[in-house]
Amino acid sequence: MHAISELKQLVDAEINQLALNTTPEDLYKPITYMLSLDAKRMRPVLVLCGCELFSGDLNKALMPALGIEVFHNFTLLHDDIMDNAPLRRSKPTVHEKWNVNVAILSGDTMFVKACQLMMQVEDSKVRQVMELFHKTAIEVCEGQQLDMDFEKMQNVSIEEYIHMITNKTAVLLGASLKTGALIAGASQEDANHIYEFGKDIGVAFQLKDDILDVFGDDLKFGKLKGGDIVANKKTFLLLKCFELAAGDDALMLKKWLSTSDSQSEKIEAITSLYQKLNVKALAEAEMDKYFIEALNHLNAINVSDEKKSILKGFAEKLMVREV
């Protein structure tokens, strides 16, 4: 059993050594650039955790772990084009540093590379691992499309929002853990429990992100607080606020949502409304619900508590994090 920090080091070392072609340069330099940006490596670490939880051989999970990380970075690369984002991890995005065509094609190539890495498992595991990977990739694409659709929609329900973040963010965490579990030879039942654990933690993780964007410590958070409010992003907080606001509150909310200037007043006004309507506590309650559900799945797994402690600690940390 290794600590999370040790597993991250292992992943970083392998990513630095990843053998990529070097030409055509405009195809491969953006991939190397993207993978070299400072990152938490949460997903590949979860692949390794899933493997160790079931006493698997870490070496057999390393390439698929990189595969999941390369896939995740491919989705970021293409999402950044779609969101017209100038920065990724405080560095210029690929479409800014090169151009949109380079970003599309190097992204496509990353996805193929991810598939090649995922294939590096024993013959008896190939189908299970690849089918999970493809199913998850489809769900992530659907989640991204829903996220873009929601920007243009007037009414989005909390249920639809949870469905969107489940696809866009949570399923890949579940799939990471399950990939490691499959490689280690976990039973189907245990593999499903670890998948559900990861998925529930993923939803809780995104809800925590929504909360931190408004109520986080902006010095620690490293970006301007209230970015979601300024962008009218339909987060759990805003959707819950819509649900609860009545009378003057509803009118006030509507007014601010149609305003794009007076940013700091807008943040202040909507944050006040969130406080008045108690939506932060409601978001935390929703987050806790998913966290508890996740722990139930972890508890149901047929391995010792000692082996589970790393994942339990990891999940707890995600929930109390301030950044």
Add this chain to the structure above:
Amino acid sequence: MHAISELKQLVDAEINQLALNTTPEDLYKPITYMLSLDAKRMRPVLVLCGCELFSGDLNKALMPALGIEVFHNFTLLHDDIMDNAPLRRSKPTVHEKWNVNVAILSGDTMFVKACQLMMQVEDSKVRQVMELFHKTAIEVCEGQQLDMDFEKMQNVSIEEYIHMITNKTAVLLGASLKTGALIAGASQEDANHIYEFGKDIGVAFQLKDDILDVFGDDLKFGKLKGGDIVANKKTFLLLKCFELAAGDDALMLKKWLSTSDSQSEKIEAITSLYQKLNVKALAEAEMDKYFIEALNHLNAINVSDEKKSILKGFAEKLMVREV
């Protein structure tokens, strides 16, 4: 054994029945649209031909055949964004009919769908089929990048050009045939011969395209003759012309390449130069070289001439086509 036209009908019928999710609509409607456009279905037909050549069961090759077609359409979809193309098969391209973001994401989803279809082979064949598919996909991406690089380069050699069209176009034809062969259980040696046959035919096919763009019958070709000349596209003809033009011819060529107006005069002048320097015949000789090389590989395959006749006829037709 089935005729090419029968195999095409089979492919068309299966594509019409392809089960795709329906929501989110902006993700799946472009995929259905792209796959419904009138097309030759050359690549999936080659998968089926490769399977029948080695007496395989067509039903076992159908889903991978669709996988190759979906993959091919994914590359067209993303290439059209990069080339800023308004039309595809006389219909609006996806990024024109919807928008660039929709085209990126529905393309990504098509690639995953292609992978899922490719996986539908017997367990004992999965690794071989998928490794060939991934290798080919990487080469196609590299070919597209080289094609874009060449637009900005002053000097491109004929060798570099052949390398580019090999990756961008030819390897997928080889991989289509080889996929069918692997599914039918062909020997490694025979599978490699059919791959090389397809790759060489692919290069010859692209050279024929270059020739038809300038010397084709424009009524039959269905698009304006000389489009490559107007766009200064570095085809075999232009590169060979560069190589051979000296003195006044070289100056004249240079002058026309820096001109973007007087399109019809430009086409006429450069076509005359091609005729003077005999580049059409040289292109045909190069095409014939690859065609003969292809036939050598077909001949080397350990099955009856009768079984080979369909592919031989198919290749001959591609070489004498006028559109």
